[in-house]
Structures are given as structure tokens and as C-alpha cells.
Amino acid sequence: xxxxxxxxxxxxxxxxxxxxxxxxxxxxxxxxxxxxxxxxxxxxxxxxxxxxxxxxxxxxxxxxxxxxxxxxxxxxxxxxxxxxxxxxxxxxxxxxxxxxxxxxxxxxxxxxxxxxxxxxxxxxxxxxxxxxxxxxxxxxxxxxxxxxxxxxxxxxxxxxxxxxxxxxxxxxxxxxxxxxxxxxxxxxxxxxxxxxxxxxxxxxxxxxxxxxxxxxxxxxxxxxxxxxxxxxxxxxxxxxxxxxxxxxxxxxxxxxxxxxxxxxxxxxxxxxxx
Numbered sequence: 001x002x003x004x005x006x007x008x009x010x011x012x013x014x015x016x017x018x019x020x021x022x023x024x025x026x027x028x029x030x031x032x033x034x035x036x037x038x039x040x041x042x043x044x045x046x047x048x049x050x051x052x053x054x055x056x057x058x059x060x061x062x063x064x065x066x067x068x069x070x071x072x073x074x075x076x077x078x079x080x081x082x083x084x085x086x087x088x089x090x091x092x093x094x095x096x097x098x099x100x101x102x103x104x105x106x107x108x109x110x111x112x113x114x115x116x117x118x119x120x121x122x123x124x125x126x127x128x129x130x131x132x133x134x135x136x137x138x139x140x141x142x143x144x145x146x147x148x149x150x151x152x153x154x155x156x157x158x159x160x161x162x163x164x165x166x167x168x169x170x171x172x173x174x175x176x177x178x179x180x181x182x183x184x185x186x187x188x189x190x191x192x193x194x195x196x197x198x199x200x201x202x203x204x205x206x207x208x209x210x211x212x213x214x215x216x217x218x219x220x221x222x223x224x225x226x227x228x229x230x231x232x233x234x235x236x237x238x239x240x241x242x243x244x245x246x247x248x249x250x251x252x253x254x255x256x257x258x259x260x261x262x263x264x265x266x267x268x269x270x271x272x273x274x
Contacts, residue, residue, distance in 0.1 A: 024049065025072060025079065030122045034102075034110040040068050041119065042091040043127065047083040054130045056270040057088040057123060058263075059115065061100065061140025061147045064178040068093035075256045085267045088127060092119055097179035099171075100140075100147025104193050105185050111147075116155045134273035137266045139163030141255045142223070143178065145215065146171065146199055153202040156211050161269040164215035165258045166250055170200040170226040200230050206239050213241035214265045216258055218248025 026043040046055070060078070062070040068091045071078050082089045092115055094100055103109035124131040138159050140148040145167020152162030171180055172194055175187035184193040195201055206213075213234075217227035224245075231243040242265060248254035 028122070028126075030119055032110070032114045032118050034113040034118065035108060039095075039114065039119075040093050042068050042072055043123070044072065044079055044082040044089040044091070045127075046086045046088070048086060049088075049128075051128050054128050054135075055086065055088050056135040056137070056266075056274060057090060057127075057129050058266055059090045059092065059119075059136070059138040059148075060259075061092065061138070061144030062094055063140070063142030063144050064097050064099075066094075066144075067096065074252050075259065077256070078259065081259075081263055085263060085270075087267075087270070088123070088129060090119070090123055094144065094147065097143065097183070098147075099143055099178075099180065099183050099197075100150060101183070101197050103183045104197075105190070106183065109183060112151060112154070115147075116151050116158055120158065130274060133158055133160040135160070135270060137161040137163070137269065139165065139214075139259075139262055139266075140167070141165040141258075142250065143168060145169065149199045149213075149215070150197070150202065152211055153199065153205050156205070159211065160273060161212040161214075161266055163213070163262045163265065164227075165255050165262065166217050166221050166223050167199070167215060167227065168223055169198075169215070169230045171198045173226065200226070200233060203230075203233055203237055203239065206234075206237070209240050212265075212269050213239075214244075214262055215241070216244035216246065216261070218250070218254050219245055220247070220249040221254075222250060 024045045029038040029040050032039050071091050098109050098111040100111045102112040138148045145164030148162050149164050152159040187194050217224050234241050
């Protein structure tokens with residue numbers, strides 16, 4: 001068990017370490033005060049990790065019906081990338097279908113609070129990070145793509161860059177899918193919750209180019225249309241962003257390729273800021 005206490009902050013986690021691809025992987029269970037439970041996460045460290053050096057951090061989110069181990073087990077090269085770019089990669093657990101927001105109808109799902117506050121506090125107080133937005137980015141796939149943009153759009157003082165891969169960037173066309181009615185209520189009865197919590201309706205929060213954005217989607221993906229619509233809306237609002245369409249569908253083969261390009265984008269961002 002790992003116990004950390006700093007002024008104004010008490011953090012408890014259970015930690016184990018495995019080694020592969022010249023990097024180390026910590027499994028940490030972090031206590032969420034907002035949900036009163038322990039939540040598992042992976043922290044992938046570069047080979048050169050040292051407590052005497054400070055590192056940028058990428059938070060990498062999984063999709064619906066997945067968990068915190070998906071990226072490491074299904075795209076094992078992600079471990080190599082932590083060393084290649086000399087960064088920490090944090091893979092939180094999103095409870096299969098949390099959608100990474102604080103549910104307005106279920107107090108047991110407060111994953112916006114968990115990731116944007118509780119987990120970041122733990123990571124910055126446990127590892128040698130650079131604890132500022134210029135050294136912090138977030139991305140994810142599918143539900144995690146929605147989550148990454150959702151969290152970054154709403155917390156621009158926390159994240160300096162954000163990405164999405166095949167993200168569900170407008171959830172309204174899918175009123176019966178992926179437990180969304182369990183998190184927001186039915187679209188018919190709780191239309192306001194859906195309107196308030198879909199990424200495409202948060203574009204008004206993006207002003208001044210403070211948040212660097214990259215997102216992509218395969219042309220055969222069922223989320224292709226909503227990604228295209230967000231791209232068009234960002235163009236109309238004159239908001240800088242990188243948008244990529246490429247062959248592919250909603251699959252791990254696609255995401256294993258996509259993450260390589262997003263890491264280049266985030267590396268350029270980190271190097272320009274720090």
C-alpha cells in the first residue's frame with residue numbers, strides 16, 4: 001500500500017509494478033472521495049524515469065465496455081512510446097460506461113471530478129510531473145474521445161492539449177446506446193442533460209486558442225458523421241485544430257495507428273511549452 005500525505009491532501013493507493021518494453025508499469029488504486037471507492041489506473045513510466053527529473057503527462061482514456069488495462073494490453077507499443085517521448089502515460093478506469101462526466105442522475109458516477117481533480121492530484125503528488133497545463137494532455141478512443149474533449153473543454157486551466165480518436169463527439173444521435181440513458185436519463189425526459197453534456201455543444205467554451213486540439217476518425221466509423229460535424233463547427237467558429245480523416249473503422253487496428261500521430265502532436269506541444 002502506498003500512503004502519501006502532504007499539506008491539505010491525503011492520498012491512499014495500492015501500487016504494484018511490472019516491467020516490459022524498457023518501461024515500467026505501475027498499477028495504482030486511487031481513492032475517490034467523490035464516489036467513496038478505490039479506482040484502478042495504470043501509470044506507464046519511461047525507462048529513464050527518475051524522481052530527480054520532471055515529466056509531462058498524457059492521460060489516455062479507454063472506450064465503452066473497456067477498462068484501464070485496454071491500451072497496455074491491446075496496444076503494447078504504448079509502453080515503448082512512454083520511453084520514446086520521455087513522458088508519463090496514465091490510463092484511468094472509466095467504469096465501462098461512465099462517459100467521464102458527473103452523472104446528473106446517479107451520484108455513484110462522478111468521473112469528471114475523479115479524473116480532472118482527484119486523479120491529477122494523486123499523480124502530481126506521487127510522481128515527478130510538471131504540475132501545470134503546459135505539461136498535461138488528454139486523449140482517448142470512442143467514449144474516451146468524448147471524455148477527453150469533454151474534460152478538456154470544461155477544464156482549460158488543467159489541460160493544455162486534447163485529442164480524440166473515433167470519439168462520440170455528439171451523443172444525441174445515440175439515445176439508447178452504451179448506457180447513456182443510465183447516466184443522463186432518457187433523451188425524451190431529460191433533454192437538457194443531453195444538451196449540456198455533449199461535446200459539440202461545449203464549443204462555445206473554446207476561446208483564444210488556449211487549448212491545442214487534434215482529433216481523427218475513420219471514414220467507415222459509425223462516429224464519422226459526428227466527428228465531421230464538430231470539425232465544421234470549429235471551422236465556423238475559427239477555432240484552430242488538427243482534424244484527420246483516414247481509412248478505417250471502429251477498431252483497435254485503427255487506434256493503434258492513430259495514437260502514433262497524436263503522440264507526435266502532443267510531443268510537439270510539450271516541447272514548445274516546457
